[in-house]
Amino acid sequence: MAGKQAGDETSRYSFTDEQEEFRTVLRRFLDDKSPTTEVRRLMETETGWERAGWQQLNSQLGLTAVAIPEAYGGQGFGFVELCIVLEEMGRALLCAPYFASAVLATQAILNAGSEEDKEALLPAIASGETVATLAFTEDNGGWDSGAITMTATPSGSGYRLDGVKSFVLDGAAADLIIVVARRPASSGDDGLGFFVVDATADELEKTPLVTMDATRKLARLQFNGVEAKPLGDGNGAGAAFA
Missing domain, CATH: 1.10.540.10 (Acyl-CoA dehydrogenase/oxidase, N-terminal domain)
Incomplete structure (x- = not known):
């Protein structure tokens, strides 16, 4: 420009x-x-x-x-x-x-x-082969770091995610989900990370949400011990709130 x-x-x-x-x-x-x-x-x-x-x-x-x-x-x-x-x-x-x-x-x-x-x-x-999305907000609808309660617990060479993400754009149809979660016992900006999830995981429950804008589909995602890989070192999400 x-x-x-x-x-x-x-x-x-x-x-x-x-x-x-x-x-x-x-x-x-x-x-x-x-x-x-x-x-x-x-x-x-x-x-x-x-x-x-x-x-x-x-x-x-x-x-x-x-x-x-x-x-x-x-x-x-x-x-x-x-x-x-x-x-x-x-x-x-x-x-x-x-x-x-x-x-x-x-x-x-x-x-x-x-x-x-x-x-x-x-x-x-x-x-365009893979459709991805970002799962950030939860049922509380908050956008600050304190609103993130989903846990990422170390499991083998990866992590296990437990909790809920809501208002996820194209969450019911995406192939790949980038999830913001925190390590157990952490709070605020500390312990937050991005994690990569295969959207076909059996432990992942997807529920479409009714919204005013039908051109943008949202979903509620329930993670029940879903396997995930850290994005980077798994600590990069906290910087978004700095």
Whole structure:
């Protein structure tokens, strides 16, 4: 984006020609793929989106790869391009797990994951093969560190998660869940970590929630000793509250 010019007391920001062209192409695509009739149809489905449409979104435009570095199968663009995608998807009321997978889960992995984690998890998210989400809030609805009560207990080479996550975006349909949990007997920012969970785990119970916005499906997730791997060293979540 263009910034402040010499001698200009006000800051003026504008998109580059390439970014505007990207917006034009994206808007044309979404106008075709997400008309009102399609939005209403998908709103009535259980998941709120369909795999075929999601794969088409990624195979033709590679949108889930926009803000993922090229080293991990992404396109290597930044937040400006990501914001353009989000703006245009919002304009079209696109029914897709984009924010959950390409933004929330992806940024958690990029910021808290080890190099090994990024190499293992991000390419499949970038291609759209894996749909991921971030499970943060619990039944109390709080966004501060003190609201996190889910426990992550060491078990063998990994951890076991017990507790509830609620209001999880696309939580009932995601393939991979990045969960914020705390070690037993910890409090506040201490002991918080991100953990990676396979959404097909038998010990994981998923309950869709009734919401006002049917284009964004939420779920309540009950973890009953679910096996999990730490993201990075398993201590990265506390920094989000610093």
